[in-house]
Amino acid sequence: MRPFEMWEPSEVAQAVALLDSAHLAPGSRAPRLLAGGQDLLGELKDDLARPAALINLKGIAGLDEIEEVASGGQSPHALRIGSLVTLARIADNATLQERYPLLCAAAVSVGSPQIRSQATLGGNLCQRPRCIYYRNAAALCLKKGGRECFAEGGVNRHNAILGGGPSWIVHPSDLAPALVALDASVELTSPTGTRELSLADFFTLPADGDVLRENRLGPQEMITSLTLPAGGGMTGAMTEKATGGRSGDVRQVYMKFRERESFDFALVSVSMRVRVVDDRIRAARLVLGGVAPIPWRCLGAERLLADKPLEPQSFAAAAQVALAAAEPLEQNAYKVPLATTLIMRAGAALTAETR
Amino acid sequence: MEVLSLKVNGDTRCLAAAPQATLLEVLREELGLTGCKQGCDKGDCGACTVLLDGQPVLACLTLAALVQGREITTIEGLAPAHRRRCAESPCASKQDKLHPVQDAFDEAGALQCGFCQSGMILSATALLQRDDDPKRETIREALSGNLCRCTGYTQIIEAVERASDEHAGREHRPRAWEQPATEPAGEGES
Numbered sequence: 209m210r211p212f213e214m215w216e217p218s219e220v221a222q223a224v225a226l227l228d229s230a231h232l233a234p235g236s237r238a239p240r241l242l243a244g245g246q247d248l249l250g251e252l253k254d255d256l257a258r259p260a261a262l263i264n265l266k267g268i269a270g271l272d273e274i275e276e277v278a279s280g281g282q283s284p285h286a287l288r289i290g291s292l293v294t295l296a297r298i299a300d301n302a303t304l305q306e307r308y309p310l311l312c313a314a315a316v317s318v319g320s321p322q323i324r325s326q327a328t329l330g331g332n333l334c335q336r337p338r339c340i341y342y343r344n345a346a347a348l349c350l351k352k353g354g355r356e357c358f359a360e361g362g363v364n365r366h367n368a369i370l371g372g373g374p375s376w377i378v379h380p381s382d383l384a385p386a387l388v389a390l391d392a393s394v395e396l397t398s399p400t401g402t403r404e405l406s407l408a409d410f411f412t413l414p415a416d417g418d419v420l421r422e423n424r425l426g427p428q429e430m431i432t433s434l435t436l437p438a439g440g441g442m443t444g445a446m447t448e449k450a451t452g453g454r455s456g457d458v459r460q461v462y463m464k465f466r467e468r469e470s471f472d473f474a475l476v477s478v479s480m481r482v483r484v485v486d487d488r489i490r491a492a493r494l495v496l497g498g499v500a501p502i503p504w505r506c507l508g509a510e511r512l513l514a515d516k517p518l519e520p521q522s523f524a525a526a527a528q529v530a531l532a533a534a535e536p537l538e539q540n541a542y543k544v545p546l547a548t549t550l551i552m553r554a555g556a557a558l559t560a561e562t563r
Numbered sequence: 564m565e566v567l568s569l570k571v572n573g574d575t576r577c578l579a580a581a582p583q584a585t586l587l588e589v590l591r592e593e594l595g596l597t598g599c600k601q602g603c604d605k606g607d608c609g610a611c612t613v614l615l616d617g618q619p620v621l622a623c624l625t626l627a628a629l630v631q632g633r634e635i636t637t638i639e640g641l642a643p644a645h646r647r648r649c650a651e652s653p654c655a656s657k658q659d660k661l662h663p664v665q666d667a668f669d670e671a672g673a674l675q676c677g678f679c680q681s682g683m684i685l686s687a688t689a690l691l692q693r694d695d696d697p698k699r700e701t702i703r704e705a706l707s708g709n710l711c712r713c714t715g716y717t718q719i720i721e722a723v724e725r726a727s728d729e730h731a732g733r734e735h736r737p738r739a740w741e742q743p744a745t746e747p748a749g750e751g752e753s
Contacts (some may be wrong), residue, residue, distance in 0.1 A: 214582040249624045320708020325618040470707040
């Protein structure tokens with residue numbers, strides 16, 4: 209690794225103030241935030257990032273808490289997870305296991321036990337792409353300020369089938385699609401204060417945003433927490449009349465297919481959540497990972513699932529809709545049947561769940 | 564360079580290191596603890612696994628400057644810590660030389676080249692600390708971040724079972740080659 213300084217803020221306000229490039233020596237490169245370091249150290253070793261300094265967030269108190277937050281009398285309360293909470297703690301937390309098993313399953317699917325004991329929630333959401341061209345310092349690809357996405361006409365087995373172009377990366381986070389399926393929101397803090405975004409709106413497609421980035425974080429902004437909504441979310445999609453005043457039961461599942469069973473990034477993952485009343489789906493969330501530059505929410509399939517019977521055929525139809533817009537590259541067409549199958553398996557698992 | 568103070572295997576060690584020095588580099592090159600192996604140096608192989616406050620972490624993806632004040636355990640520290648514990652307890656008569664997990668790896672023949680062994684033993688030790696009777700699936704999950712390029716996983720998993728049997732005073736389960744032949748389509752090792 210190239211030399212860098214280590215800066216140790218004790219408060220969030222100090223950390224984001226240190227991101228201001230104004231106080232850097234002329235010609236030196238922007239500092240980077242360091243949480244668990246499990247992705248960043250790889251970038252530094254591969255010479256993909258050359259920061260003048262790392263801003264160590266681990267000395268800041270209060271960023272590593274999982275807590276209930278009062279939410280207007282709604283029950284159960286919303287849950288806030290600090291951005292420095294490790295993936296091991298998310299996987300093992302009893303409240304999360306009970307209310308958001310989808311998130312725990314996604315967390316335990318990340319990396320190895322060694323990686324999960326240091327990797328953090330915020331770091332997982334801000335991971336950089338795994339595309340082999342991006343990770344090769346010698347390849348000046350579009351994501352590194354070059355003119356061309358080498359994956360488009362090159363080795364693209366692991367690249368995007370949805371939402372691709374001009375860059376064809378897939379977002380590597382396993383937690384992001386799970387959290388989008390849980391209607392999570394993200395709190396961002398900058399020197400001017402905090403703002404809250406729906407996590408789905410946090411991520412940006414290469415064609416919509418800055419092709420060098422995967423999200424809307426401002427230059428002096430950091431993730432401080434994620435919030436999972438009160439009452440389990442999905443209420444906006446339903447009316448009291450439609451459900452006869454009953455909230456029904458919420459079922460959720462996370463499934464991930466990877467090349468290597470021990471640990472690997474997702475070829476395709478499915479995060480699915482449905483609210484069921486009288487054996488009918490009343491509202492659904494379906495988000496795919498490993499197929500697009502962002503967690504890919506399948507809105508058409510969600511609309512189709514709402515008011516369908518809870519049975520395997522409904523999910524087969526939803527899978528067709530979800531993948532209808534897929535535009536595979538030369539080597540990754542296999543992801544279409546893989547995602548279709550995984551959606552159907554997830555639906556079968558939710559159907560088979562007994563109450 | 565900065566002066567770091569690290570708690571390694573129960574001792575406080577002071578040394579000079581740059582901010583970008585990894586724990587792996589410091590352990591091997593400054594402290595001579597070469598039982599911690601450098602394999603891929605990017606988080607894929609688990610050969611550099613050490614325990615940080617009892618939890619397995621990758622020394623290659625850990626900056627040394629940021630683990631000051633925390634308990635670092637390397638393979639070199641397991642047996643001395645075990646002997647110290649034994650000396651203070653009634654089990655002193657056993658005169659153990661090695662940590663029980665090391666003994667179990669020895670007795671089960673759980674190594675070929677040995678390169679992955681330090682990491683495997685530390686991951687297994689952390690597992691047995693929180694679950695003294697792990698199921699086979701739990702063992703496989705706990706060791707999933709440690710790659711054995713000799714593919715000797717069967718004996719490694721048996722060694723962990725042997726250590727847990729020994730701890731519980733149970734009879735050892737039969738090893739793979741002691742069991743009657745079964746269909747070849749047994750469970751695959753990854």
